[in-house]
Amino acid sequence: MAKELVKGNEAIAKAAIKAGCQCYFGYPITPQSEIGEYMGAHLPELGRVFITAESELASINMVIGAGTTGTKAMTSSSSCGIALMQEAFSAMCCAEVPGVIVSVMRGGPGLGNIAPAQADYFQALKGGGNGDYHLIVLSPSTVQEAVDLTYRAFHLALKYRNPVMLLADGMLGQMMEPAEFGEYPYKDPDVTKWALDGANNREPRNIVSLHMPEGEMEALTNRIFEKYEQVAKEETTYESYMTGDARLILTAFGTVGRIAKSAVQKARKAGMKVGLFRPITLYPFPEKQLHEAAQHADMILDLELNKGQMLLDVRSAVFGACPVEFFGRTAGGLLTPDMMFEKIQELYKKLDNRLEAKIEAGVKKLWKH
Amino acid sequence: METLVYKRPESLLKDGHFTFCPGCGHGVVLRIIAELIDEYNLQKDTIAISSVGCSIFLEKFFNLDVAGASHGRSPCVATGIKRCKPDKFVFTYQGDGDAATIGFNETIHTACRGEHITTIMINNTNFGMTGGQASATTLVGQVTTTTPHGRKAELTGYPLHAAEIVAKCDGTAYSARVAITSTKCIRQAKEAIRKAFETQIKGLGFGFVEVLATCPTNWHMTPVEAVKQIENVTETVHPLGVFKDVTAKEQE
Numbered sequence: 001m002a003k004e005l006v007k008g009n010e011a012i013a014k015a016a017i018k019a020g021c022q023c024y025f026g027y028p029i030t031p032q033s034e035i036g037e038y039m040g041a042h043l044p045e046l047g048r049v050f051i052t053a054e055s056e057l058a059s060i061n062m063v064i065g066a067g068t069t070g071t072k073a074m075t076s077s078s079s080c081g082i083a084l085m086q087e088a089f090s091a092m093c094c095a096e097v098p099g100v101i102v103s104v105m106r107g108g109p110g111l112g113n114i115a116p117a118q119a120d121y122f123q124a125l126k127g128g129g130n131g132d133y134h135l136i137v138l139s140p141s142t143v144q145e146a147v148d149l150t151y152r153a154f155h156l157a158l159k160y161r162n163p164v165m166l167l168a169d170g171m172l173g174q175m176m177e178p179a180e181f182g183e184y185p186y187k188d189p190d191v192t193k194w195a196l197d198g199a200n201n202r203e204p205r206n207i208v209s210l211h212m213p214e215g216e217m218e219a220l221t222n223r224i225f226e227k228y229e230q231v232a233k234e235e236t237t238y239e240s241y242m243t244g245d246a247r248l249i250l251t252a253f254g255t256v257g258r259i260a261k262s263a264v265q266k267a268r269k270a271g272m273k274v275g276l277f278r279p280i281t282l283y284p285f286p287e288k289q290l291h292e293a294a295q296h297a298d299m300i301l302d303l304e305l306n307k308g309q310m311l312l313d314v315r316s317a318v319f320g321a322c323p324v325e326f327f328g329r330t331a332g333g334l335l336t337p338d339m340m341f342e343k344i345q346e347l348y349k350k351l352d353n354r355l356e357a358k359i360e361a362g363v364k365k366l367w368k369h
Numbered sequence: 370m371e372t373l374v375y376k377r378p379e380s381l382l383k384d385g386h387f388t389f390c391p392g393c394g395h396g397v398v399l400r401i402i403a404e405l406i407d408e409y410n411l412q413k414d415t416i417a418i419s420s421v422g423c424s425i426f427l428e429k430f431f432n433l434d435v436a437g438a439s440h441g442r443s444p445c446v447a448t449g450i451k452r453c454k455p456d457k458f459v460f461t462y463q464g465d466g467d468a469a470t471i472g473f474n475e476t477i478h479t480a481c482r483g484e485h486i487t488t489i490m491i492n493n494t495n496f497g498m499t500g501g502q503a504s505a506t507t508l509v510g511q512v513t514t515t516t517p518h519g520r521k522a523e524l525t526g527y528p529l530h531a532a533e534i535v536a537k538c539d540g541t542a543y544s545a546r547v548a549i550t551s552t553k554c555i556r557q558a559k560e561a562i563r564k565a566f567e568t569q570i571k572g573l574g575f576g577f578v579e580v581l582a583t584c585p586t587n588w589h590m591t592p593v594e595a596v597k598q599i600e601n602v603t604e605t606v607h608p609l610g611v612f613k614d615v616t617a618k619e620q621e
Contacts, residue, residue, distance in 0.1 A: 022453065023449070023452060023453060025449065049452045049453070051448070051452070051482070053445070053478075054474055054475065054478035055474065057442060057445075057475075058442070058445045058474075058475055058478065059445075061438065061439065061442035061445030061446050061449070061475075062445045062446070062448050062449040062452075063449060064436075064438070064442075064445075064446050064449060065418075065436065065445065065446035065447060065448060065449020065450040065451075065452075065453070066449040066450070066452070066453045067449070068416075068436045068446070068449075068450060069416075069449075069450055069453045069454050071453040073449065073453075087439055088439060088442070091437075091439050095437060196416050196434040196435075196436055196450070197416075197434070197454060197457065198412075198413045198414040198415055198416060198433075198434055198457055198458075199412065199413060199415075199432065199433060199434050200413035200414070201413070204382075204428070204431070204432055204433050204434050204435070205434050205435075206427075206428035206434065206435040206436070206437070207435075207436050207437065208419065208428060208435065208436070208437030209437055209439075210425060210437060
């Protein structure tokens with residue numbers, strides 16, 4: 001299949017249509033407005049549903065309506081718009097309503113700016129909505145990966161009856177690069193066992209998120225968390241690049257991951273043993289896999305376009321196996337391969353010094369004996 | 370020969386029991402809705418959307434598919450469902466706190482889009498489930514737990530007239546305010562809800578019925594006093610009437 005030159009936002013919209021998305025409900029916000037524009041131009045002519053909702057509150061709740069009928073639906077927004085949807089995410093996880101949310105991060109906090117950033121990692125991964133719940137969160141680093149993960153988002157949403165977020169940033173949304181749109185590769189599950197379509201020759205069904213009787217909510221939450229364990233077991237994905245012999249492992253997600261890859265290549269050329277560990281599923285986070293990689297490393301350097309958010313998950317996964325350093329910029333500040341390379345050199349020197357110090361200490365010890 | 374004059378609608382669960390306070394208006398309206406769904410034989414094709422407040426437990430009463438919505442968002446959930454399943458009958462059941470206060474933006478935009486859904490809004494002029502706080506439709510002078518000396522217009526403004534505002538939206542096919550204070554009123558309320566249902570069935574646009582309902586517990590009145598309160602006071606502020614009916618011209 002031929003590749004075509006396509007903008008990230010449009011690629012996501014096009015992939016969603018190919019994935020069988022029947023409805024798009026959204027509200028414009030930079031830097032992701034092209035998604036809604038593409039949907040508005042293409043969905044009606046396919047006989048599918050497009051609505052510019054009155055707010056992000058409305059658009060995500062329309063997704064809920066579509067989801068309760070087992071229909072593939074999506075919305076997209078950016079930082080402050082996603083903030084308005086958090087209540088609905090919590091309700092969707094509780095009532096087990098599928099749906100796809102595309103979050104194209106911009107600079108924050110507040111209205112911030114429209115430059116790329118990754119400061120909504122906490123927003124996507126650590127709540128905002130109330131109660132115990134998790135979105136499944138996928139993190140693309142290239143336009144091609146955005147296409148593939150959009151397909152996967154629709155499949156996972158139906159497979160697990162849980163909202164799935166594609167977490168991109170303004171850089172990916174606005175960049176153009178070649179991508180291929182293959183056939184939707186998944187076989188989706190039968191929704192007729194649970195979807196609402198009128199109680200025709202069956203008992204009535206309900207899809208609600210209020211459970212008042214004593215113990216009911218806890219039992220439900222426990223069952224949903226068993227589902228999350230299954231998601232972690234079966235769906236965790238990551239990219240491990242030259243980590244086998246690496247003394248210094250970089251961790252990064254999304255577009256920062258691809259920039260870090262260039263920095264690894266530069267460091268390798270300079271003779272430094274550096275690798276990259278890039279989570280593709282942020283939830284489920286590849287915790288065990290990162291822990292194993294860290295066992296053989298001397299140091300981890302976490303790189304993000306924020307003040308250190310995935311850092312918490314990295315530290316938790318590494319769990320003391322080696323020191324974890326952080327290097328980031330935020331609110332529209334970008335990291336270049338050269339900036340990363342400089343940081344790598346600085347830390348690598350520390351590693352060497354530490355090694356020398358260790359040897360020195362060992363020699364002194366020997367002399368004492 | 371015996372004639373059956375009263376039976377439980379099929380659209381109500383056989384073992385479902387209303388959990389409302391004595392004298393509350395909700396049960397009357399839920400029964401009207403169930404009777405109409407039976408009459409139009411829509412039970413197998415209906416999806417009801419509950420909301421937040423005393424209107425929440427639809428799945429405990431209706432023998433129908435029910436989707437829950439967050440506070441104020443049931444018109445959005447209904448929109449999503451109806452657009453995916455245009456041949457289904459979709460209605461929301463909300464209170465004044467839900468449809469006229471936190472969710473009025475959604476109510477208005479759903480009306481403007483002319484969604485083919487029906488909204489039944491129970492207006493008891495307060496937040497009933499949380500213990501009787503003032504809502505957007507609370508009357509000036511009305512005593513609530515948040516206006517213990519009566520709602521003062523200079524502090525909190527004036528009551529919102531939902532049915533009249535919804536009627537102004539081009540996508541609205543039918544909008545009315547009814548009461549359920551007497552047998553006659555209940556019959557008129559049923560006819561209004563029938564009209565609102567028919568506008569959906571005929572694909573004419575958005576149907577909206579606001580029902581003035583008693584809340585004796587939070588009004589600190591007996592059920593009889595609460596009925597009198599609606600007749601003598603509430604209706605002077607929120608007048609009964611049909612504010613829009615796109616089929617009215619055809620009938621002339």
